[in-house]
Amino acid sequence: MTGSFDAIVVGARCAGSPTAMLLARKGYKVLVVDRASFPSDTLSTHLVHPLGAAALSRWGLLDRLAATGCPPIHTYAFDFGPFTIAGAPGTRNAPVAYCPRRTVLDKLLVDAAAEAGAEVREGFTVEEIRVEDGRAVGIKGRSRDGSSIIERARVVVGADGLRSLVAEAVRPQRYDEKPPLCAGYYSYWSGLPTDGKFEVYIRDGRAFAAMPTHEGLTLIIAGWPYAEFEENKKDIEGNYLKTIELVPAFADRLRGARREVRFAGMAVPNYFRKPYGPGWALVGDAGYIRDFITGQGIMDAFHDAELCMDALDRTFAGTWSFEAAMSEYQRTRDARVKPMYDFTCQLATLEPPPPDMQQLFGAVHGNQKAMDDFARMNAGTISPAAFFAPANVDAIKAAA
Ligand SMILES: Cc1cc2nc3c(=O)[nH]c(=O)nc-3n(C[C@H](O)[C@H](O)[C@H](O)COP(=O)(O)OP(=O)(O)OC[C@H]3O[C@@H](n4cnc5c(N)ncnc54)[C@H](O)[C@@H]3O)c2cc1C
Numbered sequence: 001m002t003g004s005f006d007a008i009v010v011g012a013r014c015a016g017s018p019t020a021m022l023l024a025r026k027g028y029k030v031l032v033v034d035r036a037s038f039p040s041d042t043l044s045t046h047l048v049h050p051l052g053a054a055a056l057s058r059w060g061l062l063d064r065l066a067a068t069g070c071p072p073i074h075t076y077a078f079d080f081g082p083f084t085i086a087g088a089p090g091t092r093n094a095p096v097a098y099c100p101r102r103t104v105l106d107k108l109l110v111d112a113a114a115e116a117g118a119e120v121r122e123g124f125t126v127e128e129i130r131v132e133d134g135r136a137v138g139i140k141g142r143s144r145d146g147s148s149i150i151e152r153a154r155v156v157v158g159a160d161g162l163r164s165l166v167a168e169a170v171r172p173q174r175y176d177e178k179p180p181l182c183a184g185y186y187s188y189w190s191g192l193p194t195d196g197k198f199e200v201y202i203r204d205g206r207a208f209a210a211m212p213t214h215e216g217l218t219l220i221i222a223g224w225p226y227a228e229f230e231e232n233k234k235d236i237e238g239n240y241l242k243t244i245e246l247v248p249a250f251a252d253r254l255r256g257a258r259r260e261v262r263f264a265g266m267a268v269p270n271y272f273r274k275p276y277g278p279g280w281a282l283v284g285d286a287g288y289i290r291d292f293i294t295g296q297g298i299m300d301a302f303h304d305a306e307l308c309m310d311a312l313d314r315t316f317a318g319t320w321s322f323e324a325a326m327s328e329y330q331r332t333r334d335a336r337v338k339p340m341y342d343f344t345c346q347l348a349t350l351e352p353p354p355p356d357m358q359q360l361f362g363a364v365h366g367n368q369k370a371m372d373d374f375a376r377m378n379a380g381t382i383s384p385a386a387f388f389a390p391a392n393v394d395a396i397k398a399a400a
Contacts, residue, residue: 005031005153010126014298015284016159017109018305024116032118035125039107045186045221048098049379050090052299068104071212072096075197076375083365087375099211129169136279157281164286178270181348183229185265186221192257203246205350225350236263276326283308291348339385363400370396
């Protein structure tokens with residue numbers, strides 16, 4: 001044991017490192033641990049929507065990301081077959097998205113946490129969350145050299161992803177649950193320029209998307225309904241290519257490209273967890289997980305880091321009770337993401353949109369302001385609740 005911390009953060013990727021960094025910047029004593037070492041990859045594609053880029057900018061990290069040669073993405077294009085809706089996903093202050101390799105992004109975040117004064121321990125596996133009198137008080141883990149270590153803190157923050165050990169230990173309430181809906185597999189291709197576009201192709205029961213990333217590579221993810229997950233695992237490459245062949249023009253482009261790595265992919269469940277309790281908090285996927293079809297996870301993790309840090313700061317400073325500050329964190333998180341959660345879960349079924357929505361999309365097509373709003377809605381820049389509000393829908397249809 002090396003003394004007590006204000007916060008121990010378990011997990012050092014998109015949720016954990018920013019949480020540790022922001023707390024450390026406030027002057028708190030923070031330990032952030034991860035069993036991984038950095039740079040390292042993780043199973044995830046990595047579109048960071050404009051408001052995620054805006055968070056990096058607030059933290060002074062966006063220039064560093066841009067300096068890694070990560071190409072900006074200025075247009076989102078949704079090809080439904082009969083027509084394509086293409087628009088700008090961002091705002092005046094945050095106009096573009098990025099798709100940084102996690103090897104680059106996560107390392108940048110870990111370094112920023114260390115620079116802010118957080119103690120970072122890589123190659124450190126947490127084996128147990130220490131609970132005394134119903135309150136989380138620390139962790140027991142194993143460092144890279146095999147030594148067993150106990151550390152104590154006022155708060156243990158679980159930023160440890162989908163299979164969160166912190167959540168498993170404290171057993172928070174789960175709500176608004178939905179089963180896995182879609183399975184997706186991706187790889188990186190060279191020789192397939194996308195010209196700064198995030199391209200999405202939607203067909204009945206299938207979808208795929210292409211986005212430019214580091215080193216001139218293009219990431220392509222293809223998905224099918226979860227009901228086909230097990231069966232399609234038997235031939236991932238065949239099913240991936242069959243999905244792309246549904247769009248012959250894209251398949252032609254792919255023929256001139258080269259796949260650089262093997263396929264990776266999975267399906268994820270959908271649910272919220274209560275993100276706090278005595279001595280503990282959850283951020284990122286540990287607290288709220290949704291299908292990856294709308295690519296919200298990294299941006300959501302960034303927002304959680306800011307909200308959770310604010311709440312803990314109020315608690316540590318004694319201006320708010322832990323319960324008041326953290327329930328506000330939960331309320332704000334849920335209110336922000338809920339309309340996108342519902343939209344994501346609907347999209348992830350890969351079922352054709354209902355007729356009224358098809359009619360709306362037809363009306364959006366060709367109306368540049370509506371197409372920009374559609375791109376912004378998919379990016380999470382504006383809420384689906386605002387986009388699908390009756391007054392907005394009526395205005396789009398009237399203009400068509
Ligand atoms: C196929 C797929 C595609 C996706 N595409 C996108 C996309 O395009 N855009 C987007 O925004 N999101 C996407 N997501 C979601 C995104 O990957 C997650 O939302 C995001 O990684 C969550 O970050 P996190 O920090 O909460 O968790 P994670 O990134 O999962 O990090 C958790 C960390 O905790 C560490 N850890 C876990 N347990 C322990 C332990 N016991 N001891 C020590 N360390 C531990 C792990 O080593 C890991 O480094 C995708 C997800 C999938 C599966």
